[in-house]
Amino acid sequence: MNRTWCERINPVVRDMPPSGIRRFFDMVAETKGVISLGVGEPDFVTPWHIREACIYSLEKGYTMYTSNSGLLELRCAIARDLAETYGVTYDPRSEILVTVGVSQGLDLALRALVCPGDEVLIPEPSYVSYAPTVTLAGGKVVSLPTGMEQGFCLRAHQVEAAITPRTKLLLLCYPNNPTGAVLDRKTLLEIAEVAVAHDLIVISDEIYDRLTYDGQHTCLASLPGMKERTVLLNGFSKSYAMTGWRVGYACGHGDFIAAMTKIHQYTMLCAPITAQMAALEALKNGRAGMERMVREYNRRRHLVLHAFRDMGLPCFEPKGAFYAFPEIRVTGLTSEEFAETLLQEEKVAVVPGNAFGASGEGFVRCSYAASLEDLGEAMRRMAQMVRRRGVKPRVISTTHRPIPAREAGVSVAGSVCS
Amino acid sequence: MNTLELLELLEDNARLTPEEIAVMLQADVGEVRRAIKELEQNKTILKYMTLVNWEKAGEEKVSALIEVRITPQRDVGFDGVARRICRFPEVRSVRLMSGAYDLAVFIEGRTMREVSHFVATKLATIEGVISTTTHFVLKTYKQDGVIIEDTEEDRRLMVSP
Numbered sequence A: 001m002n003r004t005w006c007e008r009i010n011p012v013v014r015d016m017p018p019s020g021i022r023r024f025f026d027m028v029a030e031t032k033g034v035i036s037l038g039v040g041e042p043d044f045v046t047p048w049h050i051r052e053a054c055i056y057s058l059e060k061g062y063t064m065y066t067s068n069s070g071l072l073e074l075r076c077a078i079a080r081d082l083a084e085t086y087g088v089t090y091d092p093r094s095e096i097l098v099t100v101g102v103s104q105g106l107d108l109a110l111r112a113l114v115c116p117g118d119e120v121l122i123p124e125p126s127y128v129s130y131a132p133t134v135t136l137a138g139g140k141v142v143s144l145p146t147g148m149e150q151g152f153c154l155r156a157h158q159v160e161a162a163i164t165p166r167t168k169l170l171l172l173c174y175p176n177n178p179t180g181a182v183l184d185r186k187t188l189l190e191i192a193e194v195a196v197a198h199d200l201i202v203i204s205d206e207i208y209d210r211l212t213y214d215g216q217h218t219c220l221a222s223l224p225g226m227k228e229r230t231v232l233l234n235g236f237s238k239s240y241a242m243t244g245w246r247v248g249y250a251c252g253h254g255d256f257i258a259a260m261t262k263i264h265q266y267t268m269l270c271a272p273i274t275a276q277m278a279a280l281e282a283l284k285n286g287r288a289g290m291e292r293m294v295r296e297y298n299r300r301r302h303l304v305l306h307a308f309r310d311m312g313l314p315c316f317e318p319k320g321a322f323y324a325f326p327e328i329r330v331t332g333l334t335s336e337e338f339a340e341t342l343l344q345e346e347k348v349a350v351v352p353g354n355a356f357g358a359s360g361e362g363f364v365r366c367s368y369a370a371s372l373e374d375l376g377e378a379m380r381r382m383a384q385m386v387r388r389r390g391v392k393p394r395v396i397s398t399t400h401r402p403i404p405a406r407e408a409g410v411s412v413a414g415s416v417c418s
Numbered sequence B: 001m002n003t004l005e006l007l008e009l010l011e012d013n014a015r016l017t018p019e020e021i022a023v024m025l026q027a028d029v030g031e032v033r034r035a036i037k038e039l040e041q042n043k044t045i046l047k048y049m050t051l052v053n054w055e056k057a058g059e060e061k062v063s064a065l066i067e068v069r070i071t072p073q074r075d076v077g078f079d080g081v082a083r084r085i086c087r088f089p090e091v092r093s094v095r096l097m098s099g100a101y102d103l104a105v106f107i108e109g110r111t112m113r114e115v116s117h118f119v120a121t122k123l124a125t126i127e128g129v130i131s132t133t134t135h136f137v138l139k140t141y142k143q144d145g146v147i148i149e150d151t152e153e154d155r156r157l158m159v160s161p
């Protein structure tokens, strides 16, 4: 880049490191025949009834802006869904904003709440967008590292210990990307108590709330005293396999939502109407399809956990989302070395754990949003690579026979739901 | 272990081994084996089959849907005639329907002649059959839940956050 042009770029942006995922993505893109467990989105195609509803809406001519807050009918459906599932009640007219994915909801919440120099507490390993969006909003990131020994669960005392007079926000993401950790109700209650005692606002990204495998998710806003101080972010990307549609929502105190809506109306106008139409259909008729996908994820989760244990990689049992986060230190490699070696030797892509913050070092993220065939084959290849690094398999595998593979990497998506 | 989930798995892929199923359903392998055996014995699992695209294999097959109207018989209703029709190996499926006719019979043969001959000489002549209407299949788009030429593939980026 021309030096002088480069100097004119906002230093906050210029000095921002590119995403660790991006770098790895370029490496994977250059390799042929890769089975990827590096994908952070469902392998299912959006269920057909949702796609069909969107096509129908286009035929009827729904191609215009909606109100800034989103279609009222959709906001009502969101309110009903949250009330039925978690018993939290939001007023669809003043406490819900339809956004362009959780991504935009997060950006709006941070921009609306963070003043220059405000500290934002983020449990780590964390979703790659959190720290940069906080920085862009002028805030200061304070990481709260979590480790495998604590099941990657944030503890209330960690929050308490990190609080300074500048602490304004706590940013939670459970079920967690990249670890798959969930917080049980008791832990959440303890964290909520700290938040109330220190008057913190909590942004709770619950995008994986429906993808839990061991009991139901606890919505932070449903806990005593939390609804008013929580900005709840959620969307349709993961639960309904709708990543490309770009639609989500934010719920919270009317004052917060009004502030976020102000930014939204000037910078985005509204979320795309076709996506809103599809989201409405998902809420109305999507439950059975979603439950089918969850059952499928759960079976794959057992499969990969079993495979990691067999090949001798310690792995904490993820209770949510569709990620497993095995520890790879026994191979003597760093996260990046492991991911690169696995890619080069066995053509399997995983994401190095340090892409999610320093506390992710020593781990890799494996997404099990992949077909059973691909997962079986990827696990077999990974086991070979790990064995070559001198790691002793824990037991003789009982599932070494790969499930009859289609051509590697060309799994047919949507085999369950379409 | 959830038997319905076990059946759901096997219906989708009969080649899964008891070991694989045991891992996925978090059950004991012996327990899975026993459950499968029992489901086979009590005929909940009728048969393990392969869904073949015969056209791709270069084999010409002709199939037809025959609407059959029959006279119900005392004591057995539609069952007597239906069971007789089932006996012919050319018959792939027999179903009692609501509506304008009684039985939907799927026939498979090598040529149209063979199928029409079978309908005219075997099916239509069974006592109790009032009439038959034959519809030949021109093209199959989806069978047993599988879209034959599915162009929906994995189009996701290889790595995403």
Ligand SMILES: Cc1ncc(COP(=O)(O)O)c(C=O)c1O
Pocket (backbone or CB within 6 Å): A040, A100, A101, A102, A103, A104, A127, A173, A177, A205, A207, A234, A235, A236, A237, A243, A246, A247, A248, B161
């Ligand atoms: C924790 C988390 N939050 C937000 C997002 C982005 O969601 P959306 O597609 O709704 O913008 C993702 C996607 O990977 C995620 O993992």
